[in-house]
């Protein structure tokens with residue numbers, strides 16, 4: 203029997219999904235009331251996914267040509283709601299699946315974040331996760347009154363301290379502090395609730411947390427930092443890592459590296475689950491899949507500026523200044539934003555032109571190409587996991603609709619389950635326990 207793997211879904215923010223794509227209904231008007239996201243969570247729960255991650259950023263892009271036009275015109279990560287609200291509704295719509303909103307350390311002081319996540323963990327009965335990000339845009343920093351973000355590596359030093367503060371707050375209620383004894387009239391045993399009095403270089407907080415404890419003790423921590431400093435941080439703090447990296451050899455090297463770092467930090471490497479971004483092309487037959495792929499390529503070719511604008515948003519690079527036919531290795535591309543993503547882009551680009559490089563990097567597939575019938579793709583996923591070693595996949599679909607969701611939940615997942623590759627039922631009630639099951 204093969205070792206099963208985990209499944210997650212990477213939702214591109216609480217935003218209009220797949221604007222301009224077919225089968226998206228009246229998404230341009232319906233997105234404000236997140237029935238699609240609640241349906242998504244219900245369907246993925248039926249398919250026994252570990253979690254839905256709600257990606258986020260809190261600014262309107264303006265790096266492409268120094269203008270907001272392309273972002274607004276095409277709905278690139280805007281309009282976008284606060285994920286705390288959407289996460290709450292998705293939690294209320296489900297019973298087992300993990301719900302993982304993204305919050306940045308520079309947008310929420312530790313106390314606010316710790317209280318909000320504890321509340322989400324409570325109302326979901328232990329299914330809350332936090333996608334812990336440090337931010338990547340100076341435009342976002344300015345929305346919060348900061349002149350700019352701190353430098354890349356310093357952000358992670360600050361994040362280490364931030365984690366100490368929020369962990370202190372989550373630990374400020376000992377297990378068993380809530381007595382709720384009607385006879386004696388004692389609700390909370392005050393000897394089991396403690397101040398934190400955390401005094402760091404960048405953050406301070408008094409505590410204890412007035413929300414009370416998290417059912418999971420602490421929420422599940424998701425992280426995506428892929429640079430060496432980012433990996434070090436994730437290895438020390440994350441329960442699950444979301445990784446965007448091309449090819450099974452690079453995926454394996456990434457996973458081996460993070461696991462070694464986790465062990466060096468005194469953690470069990472099996473407590474850190476790496477999920478790799480994929481964007482499968484699922485169809486009823488191989489011919490239909492190939493036709494879908496050609497359509498996807500044609501769409502991507504027509505959208506190169508949007509793809510570059512999106513990539514420029516997370517790397518703070520104005521790609522509009524470059525000729526699309528210029529070889530990438532002649533451009534001076536640097537970032538204080540998503541460093542690892544830019545490095546991976548350059549690696550994939552080699553000597554290709556900017557247009558070709560963007561198309562191979564983001565145009566059609568994720569970490570590995572998955573294409574064909576549900577059975578074909580199940581076999582491809584099994585093979586990739588065999589080579590990489592684990593731990594699972596994160597679906598990042600550019601064309602989210604109820605139809606796409608059904609292709610995954612009702613087409614692909616049953617094929618995975620038949621092969622014993624993914625679970626048929628949740629074993630545990632809480633999110634972290636399910637993550638650690640295998």
Ligand SMILES: Cc1cc2nc3c(=O)[nH]c(=O)nc-3n(C[C@H](O)[C@H](O)[C@H](O)COP(=O)(O)O)c2cc1C
Nearest residue numbers: 257258304335426427428429432446539540541542
């Ligand atoms: C798959 C993936 C998902 C990410 N999701 C978010 C997100 O939702 N919000 C955000 O601000 N940053 C997000 N990031 C950015 C990372 O949290 C991190 O800031 C960025 O990758 C830069 O760190 P690095 O150079 O260590 O990779 C994501 C990165 C990756 C690779």
